[in-house]
Amino acid sequence: MSTLKEFRRDTPPMTAQVENAARARLLAAARGSEPRRAPRLAGRLAGRLGWRAALAGALAVAVGTGVVVARDQPRVVPVANVRELGERAAQAAYDDRGQAPNPGQWLYIRERQAPQSKDGGYGVDLSRRVVWEQWTSMDGKQVAALINGKLLVQGNHPGLGAADLARQPITPEGVLTTIRRKLEDMHMVWGESQQPPSIDEQLFQAVYQLMGTQSLPPEVRAALFRGLATIPGVSFTEDVVDADGRHGVAFSYTGERARYDLILDPVDFRFLGTYGVQTADYDDSSSFVIEAGTPLTLTARLDAKVVDGPGQR
Numbered sequence: 001m002s003t004l005k006e007f008r009r010d011t012p013p014m015t016a017q018v019e020n021a022a023r024a025r026l027l028a029a030a031r032g033s034e035p036r037r038a039p040r041l042a043g044r045l046a047g048r049l050g051w052r053a054a055l056a057g058a059l060a061v062a063v064g065t066g067v068v069v070a071r072d073q074p075r076v077v078p079v080a081n082v083r084e085l086g087e088r089a090a091q092a093a094y095d096d097r098g099q100a101p102n103p104g105q106w107l108y109i110r111e112r113q114a115p116q117s118k119d120g121g122y123g124v125d126l127s128r129r130v131v132w133e134q135w136t137s138m139d140g141k142q143v144a145a146l147i148n149g150k151l152l153v154q155g156n157h158p159g160l161g162a163a164d165l166a167r168q169p170i171t172p173e174g175v176l177t178t179i180r181r182k183l184e185d186m187h188m189v190w191g192e193s194q195q196p197p198s199i200d201e202q203l204f205q206a207v208y209q210l211m212g213t214q215s216l217p218p219e220v221r222a223a224l225f226r227g228l229a230t231i232p233g234v235s236f237t238e239d240v241v242d243a244d245g246r247h248g249v250a251f252s253y254t255g256e257r258a259r260y261d262l263i264l265d266p267v268d269f270r271f272l273g274t275y276g277v278q279t280a281d282y283d284d285s286s287s288f289v290i291e292a293g294t295p296l297t298l299t300a301r302l303d304a305k306v307v308d309g310p311g312q313r
Helices: 002-007 016-031 082-095 173-187 199-213 216-230
Strands: 059-061 068-070 106-111 131-136 142-147 150-157 235-241 247-254 260-262 271-276 295-307
Touching: 002 271, 082 216, 082 235, 082 247, 106 173, 131 295, 142 216, 173 199, 199 260, 216 235, 235 260, 247 271, 260 295
Parallel strands: none
Antiparallel strands: 059 068, 106 131, 106 295, 131 142, 142 150, 235 247, 247 260, 260 271, 271 295
C-alpha cells in the first residue's frame, strides 16, 4: 500500500472513486491476482511529478596551482509578483532547449522525495528521504514505475503530451484552453462528501502535473509559465525548499483544503520540485481524516532524460 502511495506521492487530490480504481489495478497486477476493494481515501490526480538538475558549485581548483579560486555565484534577482515570475520563467525556458524526443519515446525521471508517514497516514514524513524513479510516455497518456520489482504501467493525468500543446499558434490562452477542454471532457465524478475543486484549481493541478512529468518544447513551457500567472488564485511564494534542501521560488495555489507549490530555481527558473500541505481539516465521513498542517508531498528532481522505453535509464 505504501509503495503505491509513493507512486503518486506528489500529485494533487483526485476523487475517491478514481483513487480506488487505480489502487485496485496496480495492486492486482503486483499480486498477479484479482483486485480486492481498496479502503476509501481522499486520493490524488493520477500520475507523478518531479525533475530538474542541480546548480553547479561555486568553487573550482585552479589547474596546476593547487589554489582554490572562488567564483561568483549567479546573482538572484528578486521577483516582485506572480506575473513577473511567469514572464521571467518563460524567457528562461527559451534558453533551455533540452532534448528533442521522438514519438514513442519516454521521459525517465529520478527524484528525491519525502516518503509516506510511518504511521500509514495520508501525509509524508519530512524527516526522511527516498529516491523514486518513473517513466512517462511522450504522448502523456501513460506513466510507469517499478512496484515490488515489477514494471507497472497505468494511465496518466491529464493525458496530454507535447504534440497536443504545441499546435500553432502557441499562446498562454491556447495551451490553457486545450487543458481546460480536456478536463471538461473527462467528466470526473466526485464523492458525496467531497466538494469538487474549482476549474481554476483543476487547471493549476493539470499544469503542475504537466510541468513535472512531461518533456515539453521551450515554446510550450514558456506559454505554460505565462499561463500559470493568469489563472485566478495562483500566487507567488518567495522562498520554498525542495526535498534536496534547495531554495526556490514557486507558483502556488491554495484551494479549499490544500496548498501546492511548483518550485523553480530562483536563477534559471528550471523545475526543482514540489511541496504540498493540507490547509484545512478534511473528514470524508468514513473514519479518514487529514488534519490541517499535514505535509502532503515534498519532492526534488535529480535527473530527467529521454529513453526509448519504460524501465530504461
